[in-house]
Amino acid sequence: MTDRTHLGDVPPDWLAASTSLAQATRELVEAVALSDADATVLDEARSEVAALTERLRATARPHALRPGPADLAALRAADAGSIVVRPTNPGAVPLEISVRADTAEATWTAGPVHEGPPGSLHGGTSASLLDSVLGTLVQVRGTPAVTGTLTVRYRRRVPLGVPLTVSAALGERDGRRLPVTGRIEAGGEVCVEAEALFVAVER
Ligand SMILES: CCCCCCCC(=O)SCCNC(=O)CCNC(=O)[C@H](O)C(C)(C)COP(=O)(O)OP(=O)(O)OC[C@H]1O[C@@H](n2cnc3c(N)ncnc32)[C@H](O)[C@@H]1OP(=O)(O)O
Incomplete structure (x- = not known):
């Protein structure tokens, strides 16, 4: 998958899943920016996000997908x-x-x-x-x-x-x-x- 650089190169179901994950991540960014949770909750959230980052980074492409x-x-x-x-x-x-x-x-x-x-x-x-x-x-x-x-x-x-x-x-x-x-x-x-x-x- 990592050699595919254009949006038209990837299977539709993979594109839908990635688009949906990207939107959920934008919502996470907004939640982080606006969060007024306790520092303990923020620490727990950081650990969970760090674990997820590690999991996704294992299959990173060199560039984000763009129109080809x-x-x-x-x-x-x-x-x-x-x-x-x-x-x-x-x-x-x-x-x-x-x-x-x-x-x-x-x-x-x-x-x-x-x-x-x-x-x-x-x-x-x-x-x-x-x-x-x-x-x-x-x-x-x-x-x-x-x-x-x-x-x-x-x-x-x-x-x-x-x-x-x-x-x-x-x-x-x-x-x-x-x-x-x-x-x-x-x-x-x-x-x-x-x-x-x-x-x-x-x-
Ligand atoms: C989601 C998808 C979105 C996609 C679009 C996103 C667009 C972007 O954001 S691009 C990123 C931002 N832009 C850049 O990084 C550009 C960086 N600059 C460069 O690469 C170069 O300076 C470049 C290509 C603009 C010009 O360099 P070069 O190829 O050497 O051309 P050069 O010979 O100097 O000029 C060519 C002609 O353009 C004109 N020109 C060049 N630069 C400019 C300028 N900044 N303003 C006005 N005219 C210019 C020159 O006068 C010349 O005209 P003529 O042929 O009539 O004499």
Whole structure:
């Protein structure tokens, strides 16, 4: 299993089990961040988590699974479709990104783990969400590319606990330069705007 590096390479039942474990782990992270249990309970929990870590580490891959060329090619061939990014990586925000023509969109609800200013989303997480959705659109509609520049304008605080819409639109390619714009909206209001320049690379 460890030589498989792409989401499309693994059997569906294994992917479902890993996705479910990753989600349970995100819930554990939130429970740890918010826990007000006694120090004894925290010590016991640490031992149990350490034992589980040891068990899973025994079969670790060199990298977390990501969408592969075949996953992207299937979406590239269609005018519209969706792709799930980072479902098995509990350290990342999992997103189902819908791509239609030269636009992309994903919905996600932020929790307390991603809090920055009181009651609202950390600015780095907003930038990361935008980079993921803009970057995925570029990979699907353009070519392998990396973020050269990402400019983010924070118009208003992004609320926690409500569905956020993260969207992107691809501009006109100029040589290796691929411009993309994006935004994060909550309740129909634009909270964050982004302008990015991706640069095409070999791989
Ligand atoms: C979940 C899935 C999400 C996937 C998407 C996630 C995207 C990411 O987060 S990528 C990670 C963050 N980005 C990086 O690590 C990139 C690091 N930087 C690099 O690798 C290089 O600097 C790189 C590739 C951008 C440019 O280097 P290089 O290949 O030598 O290109 P170079 O010859 O300098 O420039 C090529 C063209 O792009 C332009 N360009 C290069 N960098 C930039 C930049 N930062 N801003 C604007 N333009 C740039 C140049 O002006 C040049 O234009 P032209 O061809 O018209 O003269």
